[in-house]
Amino acid sequence: MSKSVLQLPVIERAEAARQVVRLTLQAPEWARAARAGHFINLLVPGRRDLLWRRPFSVHRADRSRGTIDLLVARMGRGSESLAECAPGDHVDAIGLLGNCFPLEPGLLEIIMVAGGIGIAPFDLLLQDVQGFSCKKSLFYGARNAGDLCRSTLWVESGAEVHLTTEDGSTGSRGLVLDELRRYLGSSGTHAGRVIYGCGPTPMLAALREMVLAFGIKGYVTVENRMACGFGACVGCAVELAEARRDGQKYLLACKDGPVFPIEEILFHD
Amino acid sequence: MTDLRVHIGSLVLDNPVLTASGTFGYGSEFADFFDLDRLGGIVTKTVTLEPRPGNPPPRICETPAGMLNSIGLPNVGVEQFKLEKWPFLSSLHTAVIVNVAGRSSQEFADVVAALEAVEGIAAYELNYSCPNVKEGGLSFSSDARVAAEVTARVRAVTRRPLITKLTPNVTSIGEIGRACADAGADALSAINTLVGMAVDIRTRRPRLSTVTGGLSGPAIRPVALARVYELVSRVSIPVIGIGGIATAEDALEFIIAGAAAVQIGTAGFVHPDAALRVVEGLEDFCRREGLANLAQLRGSLQL
Numbered sequence: 001m002s003k004s005v006l007q008l009p010v011i012e013r014a015e016a017a018r019q020v021v022r023l024t025l026q027a028p029e030w031a032r033a034a035r036a037g038h039f040i041n042l043l044v045p046g047r048r049d050l051l052w053r054r055p056f057s058v059h060r061a062d063r064s065r066g067t068i069d070l071l072v073a074r075m076g077r078g079s080e081s082l083a084e085c086a087p088g089d090h091v092d093a094i095g096l097l098g099n100c101f102p103l104e105p106g107l108l109e110i111i112m113v114a115g116g117i118g119i120a121p122f123d124l125l126l127q128d129v130q131g132f133s134c135k136k137s138l139f140y141g142a143r144n145a146g147d148l149c150r151s152t153l154w155v156e157s158g159a160e161v162h163l164t165t166e167d168g169s170t171g172s173r174g175l176v177l178d179e180l181r182r183y184l185g186s187s188g189t190h191a192g193r194v195i196y197g198c199g200p201t202p203m204l205a206a207l208r209e210m211v212l213a214f215g216i217k218g219y220v221t222v223e224n225r226m227a228c229g230f231g232a233c234v235g236c237a238v239e240l241a242e243a244r245r246d247g248q249k250y251l252l253a254c255k256d257g258p259v260f261p262i263e264e265i266l267f268h269d
Numbered sequence: 270m271t272d273l274r275v276h277i278g279s280l281v282l283d284n285p286v287l288t289a290s291g292t293f294g295y296g297s298e299f300a301d302f303f304d305l306d307r308l309g310g311i312v313t314k315t316v317t318l319e320p321r322p323g324n325p326p327p328r329i330c331e332t333p334a335g336m337l338n339s340i341g342l343p344n345v346g347v348e349q350f351k352l353e354k355w356p357f358l359s360s361l362h363t364a365v366i367v368n369v370a371g372r373s374s375q376e377f378a379d380v381v382a383a384l385e386a387v388e389g390i391a392a393y394e395l396n397y398s399c400p401n402v403k404e405g406g407l408s409f410s411s412d413a414r415v416a417a418e419v420t421a422r423v424r425a426v427t428r429r430p431l432i433t434k435l436t437p438n439v440t441s442i443g444e445i446g447r448a449c450a451d452a453g454a455d456a457l458s459a460i461n462t463l464v465g466m467a468v469d470i471r472t473r474r475p476r477l478s479t480v481t482g483g484l485s486g487p488a489i490r491p492v493a494l495a496r497v498y499e500l501v502s503r504v505s506i507p508v509i510g511i512g513g514i515a516t517a518e519d520a521l522e523f524i525i526a527g528a529a530a531v532q533i534g535t536a537g538f539v540h541p542d543a544a545l546r547v548v549e550g551l552e553d554f555c556r557r558e559g560l561a562n563l564a565q566l567r568g569s570l571q572l
Contacts, residue, residue, distance in 0.1 A: 003301040004539060043539070051335050051486050053539060094541065220403045227329055227336055229536035234291075234314075234340050236331030249322040250343065268326055 003034045003097065003230055007090045008078045011067055019074045020117065021083040022059070022066035026067030030095050034058040036125035036196075037100035037221050039260040042080045042227035043092035045085065052227050053094065054078045055254075057120040057198075059152075061127065071149060073117040080136075085218065089223030098258045101125055101196050101219055109135040111216075112159075113207060114175055115199025116142055117127040120148050121221055123197065126157040134192075138162065139183070141176025141199075145169040177206050190216045197221075199228070205267040224253040231255035239266040271555035272562040273548075275309065275530050277507050278430035280392050282309035282364055282530060285563060286520065286548045288314055289511050289534030290368035290394060290434070291340065294326055295354040302401040304372045307548055307555030308520035309530060312363030313354070315396045317370050318380050320346035330467050330476035334512070335486030336535060337465050339479040342370060342396075347383045351435035355387060364391035372416075374422040376499065382426045394458060395423060400458065413448035422455035432509065433502075435459040442496050443503035450504040457500055458509035460493045481500065484523020487513045495520055501527030508514065529570035 012024035030040070041053035060069040072083045077146055083093055086146070110129060112122045119140055129136060136159040142148045144167045154161050163171030165180045172179055174198070184190070195218040199208045204220050211218035227233035236253035243249045251257065251265070273284035282302045288299075290312040296305055305311065313370070345353055347369075365391050371377035376540045381393055397410035397419060410416045410433075412479025420433055431483035433449040435442055437460035446457045462483025467476040475481075484536045493512020510523030515536035523531050551563075561567060 006303065049536070050331070050338055050488075051334060051539060053433065054333050096398075223461075225327065225331070227331075227338075227535070228296055230292045230301075231543070232292060232336070233329065233339060233538050234294075234323065234343060237326045237328055237343075239326065243322070244382055246345075246349075247320050247322055250326075 001029075001096060003094060005094050008087045008093050011087050012093060016071055016149040020147075020149055021072045021074075023070045023072055023082075023085055023147075024067050025070065025091065027067060027068050027093075027094070027095070030058070031061045031063050031068050033096055034061045034068060034124065035100035036121045036128050037163065038096045039098050039229070039258060040093045040095035041097060042082055044081045045089070045091065047077065047081050048076050050081075053229065054076075054082060055097070055226060055229055056177050057221070058096070058124055059120045060123040067070060071120045093236060094229055095134075097254060098126065099256075100231065101128075101221070101259050103132075104194070105127060106192065107132065107134045107194055109137060109173050109194075111180075111195045112136070112138045113176060113180055113195060113197040113199070114138065114140045115203040117149070117186050118197075118199030118203070121198055122196075123153050125149050126153045126159060129155060134199070136160065137183075139164070139176050139180045141179070142167065143167065150166060179209060181210060183213050184210070184216070192216055195262075201267050204262075208262050208267065211262050219259050220262045221258045222253050222260065222265070223258065225247045226254050239268065240264060241266050271552060273551060273555070275507075275563065277432065277509070277529065280364060280430045284548050284551065285524065285530035286551070287312055287366065287509065287530060287532045288397060288537060288544050289532035292438040292537055294533035295358060296365075297357045299537070299541055303545045306362045307545050308363045309363070309548070310366055311358070311367050312322055312366045312389060312394055312532060313358065314344060314346055315342045315368045316350045316380060316384075317346050318347055318376050318383070320344065320349065321496045325478045326420065327478055331484070332465070332484065332486075333468060335484055335488030337467055337477055337482040337484055338462070339477040339482035343481070351384070351387055351566050359389045365389065366392045366394050368396050368434070370396040374419040377419050378422040378426050385427055390429060390431055392455075393423070393427065394432040394434050395419065396434050396461075397436065408443055412437045413445045414485060416445050417448040417452035419456050420449045420452035421484060430455040431467060432456045432458050434461055436462050437440040437459045437492060437496050443499045446500045446508075447503050454506060455506060456507040458511055458527070459500055460496050460512045462491070463489055463492065465493050477499050485513065487515060488514045490519060494526055497523055497528050498526045514547070515540075517547050517554060517559060520547050520551060521554060521566070524563060524567055525570050527570065529567065535561050
């Protein structure tokens with residue numbers, strides 16, 4: 001699908017968690033084409049001093065309504081402004097950008113690992129795998145109960161959901177990777193399993209070690225800073241674990257990713 | 270219909286709007302967004318003799334109305350450029366200017382020599398001035414004598430139009446521009462990025478892996494305009510204005526100050542069709558003002 005710049009009407013705005021707003025945008029073509037991992041790049045309204053667009057994973061797609069949802073976490077001045085968008089407003093968006101999580105046939109279990117706002121692509125992933133008969137497990141960690149973005153899709157998709165919070169206010173107390181380690185350690189074979197991760201960089205770095213130690217196939221989606229989102233600025237470099245034969249040491253998060261095989265890349269804070 | 274054509278040495282551009290090197294890839298990145306043939310020309314990402322991987326991340330950082338970058342000229346090298354990148358560029362009708370860099374004046378000449386057999390290259394732009402490459406880079410255009418030597422070495426291997434791109438990180442850009450003009454440059458382009466820096470106060474680490482980088486975007490436009498104005502007063506060859514230009518109004522400031530053409534860079538990251546909008550805005554302006562051509566406007570600054 002070719003990339004384009006669109007003015008998208010905001011249809012709905014809802015509080016998804018304490019510091020997270022869910023925006024529903026009218027975008028029929030993107031709703032049809034979006035798969036988990038794809039992102040769009042939004043201009044910050046009313047802030048000409050904030051130069052760059054802000055990238056957001058497509059969180060959910062309603063193909064019959066022709067809408068897509070985004071989760072906008074209030075992280076800084078750009079996301080603060082975008083979180084204030086209301087029905088009737090338009091947002092200036094470039095899309096669809098990036099690649100998506102590869103879904104291979106014959107999987108026995110899909111394990112999603114989300115830290116904080118890293119939950120964003122996994123509603124869409126649950127939609128993508130609705131027809132799959134394999135087991136679906138979601139490991140999702142946040143600081144506390146109020147920070148969790150809950151989804152009706154968890155029940156609808158039949159996913160097994162493991163929640164963790166740092167203060168123990170919901171689910172088990174601790175970090176999402178502690179829970180994942182217990183789960184992987186207590187179940188026998190890892191054949192047919194695939195892990196998909198999204199979250200803060202330190203979490204992804206630790207996830208990489210765990211996935212390699214258990215010998216499980218894994219993919220992550222990264223969110224490096226990017227000036228453009230479509231391969232022109234070359235700013236969102238991701239370091240390869242091993243340089244290619246032609247000397248190439250970096251890939252681009254926007255164009256080669258944002259989804260990468262976890263063993264192929266290194267994480268920097 | 271206004272005649273927007275511009276002469277850069279023997280090269281005739283349909284209009285004065287080019288894309289700036291390092292911000293427009295090799296053209297194909299923007300092909301989804303608009304018809305590239307509406308541009309006056311495309312300046313490619315820098316090509317070097319050998320492939321370069323570029324700098325480690327983090328490479329970019331947003332700053333007020335601008336950004337810092339330290340990309341480090343990643344590119345596939347001149348031989349792969351010819352095989353991988355040129356086929357798409359050569360399919361375009363717009364002028365394609367290949368930006369080149371080297372670690373020595375000899376290497377500049379070698380890259381250009383390697384491109385001489387490629388048919389259809391409209392001109393070369395010499396990237397003396399990338400602040401993010403350790404060897405050479407800055408030094409080539411911070412010393413008038415060295416800058417002139419590089420221009421002369423390249424001049425000796427090509428008859429194609431030569432544009433020398435200058436850094437603002439010097440005491441007298443006018444002197445250096447003058448030396449390059451005397452050494453055979455057909456045009457000058459200015460400015461490259463300004464050296465800048467930002468710190469993450471939480472980690473106390475610089476926001477770029479190379480500590481300092483190049484500042485671009487609307488924040489630098491007034492600085493760029495002053496440098497371009499200085500160059501125009503010092504040389505008789507065309508000067509191509511670069512630096513924070515995002516709209517036709519911005520471009521008109523440079524043209525009124527005497528620029529022959531302009532390049533659009535950082536703006537295209539945010540609005541991929543920014544350069545096209547500048548072309549259309551110039552057409553509208555000339556129509557409204559009843560101008561038959563841009564020469565009536567160029568250098569018309571009222572003092």
